[in-house]
Amino acid sequence: xxxxxxxxxxxxxxxxxxxxxxxxxxxxxxxxxxxxxxxxxxxxxxxxxxxxxxxxxxxxxxxxxxxxxxxxxxxxxxxxxxxxxxx
Numbered sequence: 001x002x003x004x005x006x007x008x009x010x011x012x013x014x015x016x017x018x019x020x021x022x023x024x025x026x027x028x029x030x031x032x033x034x035x036x037x038x039x040x041x042x043x044x045x046x047x048x049x050x051x052x053x054x055x056x057x058x059x060x061x062x063x064x065x066x067x068x069x070x071x072x073x074x075x076x077x078x079x080x081x082x083x084x085x086x087x
Contacts, residue, residue, distance in 0.1 A: 054079055 062072045
């Protein structure tokens with residue numbers, strides 16, 4: 001009486017449905033993983049990026065001859081935290 005509607009989706013239908021749901025769950029998971037750690041990582045990594053940039057700038061100034069070796073070592077120690085106790 002149901003004219004062929006009693007057989008259900010069949011194996012292909014179930015397989016496609018499972019694949020589509022898995023793909024949707026993976027996409028949602030990737031979107032969440034991409035959004036949430038980026039916000040936490042941006043606040044945590046900024047000081048190290050600034051310190052690396054300052055160190056690179058200091059190296060370039062020494063290479064160009066703008067500062068001498070004594071000034072370079074003093075500034076490098078200050079960047080690395082060794083000069084905290086000095087006035």
